[in-house]
Amino acid sequence: MAAANTTTATAAKKVILAPMVRTGELPTRLLSLKYGADMVWGPEIVDKAIIGCKRVINKRTGTIDFVKPSGGARGEEKVVFRTHPEIEGGKVVFQMGTANAELAVEAAKVLVSRGEDGEREGGTVVAGVDVNSGCPKHFSIHAGMGAGLLKNPDNLVAILTSLVTQIGIPHSLPISVKIRLLEPHSETLKLVERLCTTGIYRLTLHCRTIPQRPRDPAIRDVLADVANICHAAGVECIANGDVLSRSHALQLCDEYGVDGCMIARAAEVNMSVFLPDKPLPWKEIADEFVKTAVKIESHFTNTKFVLGRIIPGKDPIYQKVHQAKTHEQICDILGIPYEPLSPAIVEEMSVEGKATTKAV
Numbered sequence: 546m547a548a549a550n551t552t553t554a555t556a557a558k559k560v561i562l563a564p565m566v567r568t569g570e571l572p573t574r575l576l577s578l579k580y581g582a583d584m585v586w587g588p589e590i591v592d593k594a595i596i597g598c599k600r601v602i603n604k605r606t607g608t609i610d611f612v613k614p615s616g617g618a619r620g621e622e623k624v625v626f627r628t629h630p631e632i633e634g635g636k637v638v639f640q641m642g643t644a645n646a647e648l649a650v651e652a653a654k655v656l657v658s659r660g661e662d663g664e665r666e667g668g669t670v671v672a673g674v675d676v677n678s679g680c681p682k683h684f685s686i687h688a689g690m691g692a693g694l695l696k697n698p699d700n701l702v703a704i705l706t707s708l709v710t711q712i713g714i715p716h717s718l719p720i721s722v723k724i725r726l727l728e729p730h731s732e733t734l735k736l737v738e739r740l741c742t743t744g745i746y747r748l749t750l751h752c753r754t755i756p757q758r759p760r761d762p763a764i765r766d767v768l769a770d771v772a773n774i775c776h777a778a779g780v781e782c783i784a785n786g787d788v789l790s791r792s793h794a795l796q797l798c799d800e801y802g803v804d805g806c807m808i809a810r811a812a813e814v815n816m817s818v819f820l821p822d823k824p825l826p827w828k829e830i831a832d833e834f835v836k837t838a839v840k841i842e843s844h845f846t847n848t849k850f851v852l853g854r855i856i857p858g859k860d861p862i863y864q865k866v867h868q869a870k871t872h873e874q875i876c877d878i879l880g881i882p883y884e885p886l887s888p889a890i891v892e893e894m895s896v897e898g899k900a901t902t903k904a905v
């Protein structure tokens with residue numbers, strides 16, 4: 546069993562922001578943490594996208610950026626992954642799309658590398674690397690990634706074993722996997738048993754089969770059995786699918802014996818579902834989201850996309866935001882101050898010399 550692999554069945558239950566392409570960028574993760582998420586997953590990033598990135602401190606935003614030279618559409622630099630070490634440190638898991646063990650390891654090496662100026666001595670900025678083995682979209686399956694890996698378990702096992710032995714153990718970095726249900730249920734149990742021999746730290750079960758769509762209700766029939774198999778191997782088990790709030794997550798943890806639950810769509814619409822009580826009104830979430838996005842200089846297109854989920858389609862603000870062209874205009878529409886980074890804030894937010902986050 547891997548060194549990083551200790552059972553956490555008795556540890557506090559975790560309520561986690563699920564990985565979401567586009568939605569799960571830094572502002573959503575920061576807001577989820579603000580409202581009490583115990584951990585956050587980044588959006589799936591394909592191995593080849595992170596390979597070749599340089600790790601740089603962004604003094605303006607207080608973030609660590611993984612930047613691809615000439616990775617942009619017009620050959621400009623592109624920030625592939627941005628994390629805020631002081632807020633997300635020890636809590637953000639990098640999710641990878643991959644179909645190849647060597648590329649997966651090469652990609653993960655970028656995450657445990659030091660920046661050019663040697664910052665963050667010996668530490669990694671992420672709290673784990675997760676392999677997406679559940680995405681049912683054509684582009685993933687076609688390339689052998691996501692749910693494509695469920696059809697080729699030998700390759701999935703090879704990827705996880707390589708990540709555990711070459712990255713997980715030497716860097717004390719938990720390696721995990723997120724899968725979907727197989728049919729019949731016995732196939733799910735067989736697969737989980739195999740995956741638990743790879744030395745992974747944690748397994749998330751999205752309680753839907755590959756052909757099931759988000760509108761189909763989650764199937765939790767095998768969840769308790771999956772949790773038992775995981776725990777027998779010292780692997781943490783997380784449930785995903787139709788989890789609506791922190792209290793719902795904790796109830797499911799009790800009912801099925803899982804170590805935590807991941808929330809995707811409910812958190813996409815309102816990140817305050819991580820609070821112990823009722824979620825906050827959407828306007829409060831929209832305001833906080835935009836303030837956060839402006840502070841960390843998030844992409845405007847991302848702000849607009851996520852606001853399109855937060856603001857109810859029937860509210861007059863929805864159309865106005867849809868037509869906005871800048872963060873300043875959106876602040877104006879929401880009636881909040883537009884506060885881009887001033888030189889003083891840049892100085893205050895600089896993380897130089899105080900980046901001390903450790904991976905779990």
Ligand code: FNR
Pocket residue numbers: 563564565566567568587588589640677678679680723751759785786787788807808809810811813
């Ligand atoms: C997702 N999902 C997803 N899953 C994953 O493993 N990696 C990813 O990058 C994404 N991206 C993504 C984007 C968006 C916009 C949505 C809505 C979903 C799937 C997600 O993590 C989760 O498994 C499902 O949405 C089921 O959980 P809920 O929505 O029922 O809580």
